[in-house]
Amino acid sequence: MPTARTWREYPQRYRYEAAVCKKCNKWHFPPRPVCDACKGEEFETKAMRRTGKILSHTVIRVPPAPFKDQAPYAMAVIEMDDGPRITTQVVDCGDGSLKIGQKVKLEFRRIYDDSEAGSINYGYKAVPA
Amino acid sequence: MSVGIVGYGANLPRHRIKVEEIAKVWGADAPSYKKGLELREKSVPAPDQDVITLSVEAARNALLRAKGVNPQDLGAIYIGSESHPYAVKPSGTVVGEAIGAFPSCHVADFEFACKAGSEAMFVVYGLVKAGLVKYGLAIGADTSQGAPGDALEYSAAAGAAAYIIGSQDLVATIDDTYSFTTDTPDFWRREYQHYPQHAGRFTGEPAYFRTVLGASEALLKKSGMKPKDFQYAVFHQPNGKFPMRAGKMLGFSREQIETGWLVPTLGNTYSGASPLGLTAILDVAKPGDKIFMCSYGSGAGSDAFIYTVTDRIREVQGLAAKTRDMLDKNVIYLQYGEYAKFRRKILKAE
Numbered sequence: 001m002p003t004a005r006t007w008r009e010y011p012q013r014y015r016y017e018a019a020v021c022k023k024c025n026k027w028h029f030p031p032r033p034v035c036d037a038c039k040g041e042e043f044e045t046k047a048m049r050r051t052g053k054i055l056s057h058t059v060i061r062v063p064p065a066p067f068k069d070q071a072p073y074a075m076a077v078i079e080m081d082d083g084p085r086i087t088t089q090v091v092d093c094g095d096g097s098l099k100i101g102q103k104v105k106l107e108f109r110r111i112y113d114d115s116e117a118g119s120i121n122y123g124y125k126a127v128p129a
Numbered sequence: 130m131s132v133g134i135v136g137y138g139a140n141l142p143r144h145r146i147k148v149e150e151i152a153k154v155w156g157a158d159a160p161s162y163k164k165g166l167e168l169r170e171k172s173v174p175a176p177d178q179d180v181i182t183l184s185v186e187a188a189r190n191a192l193l194r195a196k197g198v199n200p201q202d203l204g205a206i207y208i209g210s211e212s213h214p215y216a217v218k219p220s221g222t223v224v225g226e227a228i229g230a231f232p233s234c235h236v237a238d239f240e241f242a243c244k245a246g247s248e249a250m251f252v253v254y255g256l257v258k259a260g261l262v263k264y265g266l267a268i269g270a271d272t273s274q275g276a277p278g279d280a281l282e283y284s285a286a287a288g289a290a291a292y293i294i295g296s297q298d299l300v301a302t303i304d305d306t307y308s309f310t311t312d313t314p315d316f317w318r319r320e321y322q323h324y325p326q327h328a329g330r331f332t333g334e335p336a337y338f339r340t341v342l343g344a345s346e347a348l349l350k351k352s353g354m355k356p357k358d359f360q361y362a363v364f365h366q367p368n369g370k371f372p373m374r375a376g377k378m379l380g381f382s383r384e385q386i387e388t389g390w391l392v393p394t395l396g397n398t399y400s401g402a403s404p405l406g407l408t409a410i411l412d413v414a415k416p417g418d419k420i421f422m423c424s425y426g427s428g429a430g431s432d433a434f435i436y437t438v439t440d441r442i443r444e445v446q447g448l449a450a451k452t453r454d455m456l457d458k459n460v461i462y463l464q465y466g467e468y469a470k471f472r473r474k475i476l477k478a479e
């Protein structure tokens with residue numbers, strides 16, 4: 001029953017809220033209790049800009065169970081313009097010819113359904129900018 | 130106190146299917162459908178797009194244009210649609226959470242076939258005017274389906290338009306409004322039914338035209354304005370023909386209607402239709418322009434509005450993606466098989 005877990009992650013899944021270190025200004029996404037750059041423990045919550053670029057990408061052909069209807073699909077490591085790196089699906093890319101360095105932006109999409117009658121999990125995916 | 134639009138935004142899926150591609154599968158005559166409907170292709174939502182995702186993106190675009198509006202100041206969020214993803218759980222709950230408007234906010238989903246979006250605009254307008262909320266968000270969005278092979282399959286499309294309505298920093302004032310409603314059984318969908326039923330030709334004269342003309346003529350009379358007083362007009366557009374004909378019957382010219390006439394390459398976006406047409410008009414409108422809008426929802430009713438564009442329009446037009454750009458650029462064409470999979474008309478075996 002993943003509903004409660006995804007619900008706790010709404011600030012990140014829905015609004016891209018990062019923890020910005022008050023000491024060294026590094027952006028952490030998802031937020032963490034201690035800054036890995038300066039060991040600072042005080043953060044400010046800020047929403048990341050929705051733009052970034054592809055660092056690496058692949059195609060998933062044997063997906064985890066909730067994504068079985070979606071395979072094959074593209075996944076990428078994306079460096080957001082505010083610094084954090086995220087791993088996410090890339091959609092609306094036609095034949096899937098993604099390039100390293102390609103500009104993308106995050107859009108609000110359905111991630112998976114718990115079942116035909118279950119709750120719908122929403123979050124971000126990247127699309128070509 | 131003037132009440133009107135503070136920010137507006139649209140969102141359209143990137144995928145399209147052409148009339149020929151659908152006609153080929155059902156042995157139908159594509160040229161006669163294209164001519165009869167004045168429609169060449171339609172938008173198709175990706176499998177991970179629905180009324181909620183389209184609404185979030187449209188609302189984000191509206192917030193970009195409503196510079197300075199804090200989402201926390203949105204006192205109401207109303208989403209009008211006939212394809213809400215949940216039967217029970219308002220789409221607005223997810224949309225409000227995603228744009229950071231909660232928890233101090235009134236939320237409801239609206240339904241009235243294709244006029245649920247203008248209905249949301251009407252109610253938010255009333256709440257702002259009454260002073261109950263500072264700003265409200267009204268959205269018209271749909272990912273509608275026609276039964277395979279049915280005439281509706283050629284036009285049922287997807288898209289969303291969002292409006293932030295308030296009383297400060299307006300890009301267009303809402304000058305007047307009028308609603309016209311009757312019990313007209315032209316189109317409906319019963320509980321647990323996947324596809325709607327419609328009354329064929331009955332959807333024309335006694336339904337669409339009587340209602341759109343009824344609301345429009347009454348609003349023109351009420352406001353003392355004439356069709357020639359407007360730079361633009363937008364009508365509900367279930368196909369290309371109906372809005373052009375209704376406009377001509379009222380005395381509007383093709384030129385006045387064309388800017389907001391998205392249906393030939395977008396299809397019928399149901400609750401999104403006339404609100405999306407209005408976004409395309411606002412994208413190019415000049416200060417002082419007058420805009421006439423009339424929605425239509427089967428069942429049946431129409432909401433008509435008169436808007437005047439303000440000086441602030443020029444500052445906001447470029448702050449978010451323009452509707453015609455979303456319609457014309459970076460589109461991906463689907464074949465019928467992919468379309469059937471996207472719309473879950475065919476399912477993969479377990």
Ligand SMILES: [Zn+2]
Pocket residue numbers: 021022023024025026035036037038039040
């Ligand atoms: Zn730090």
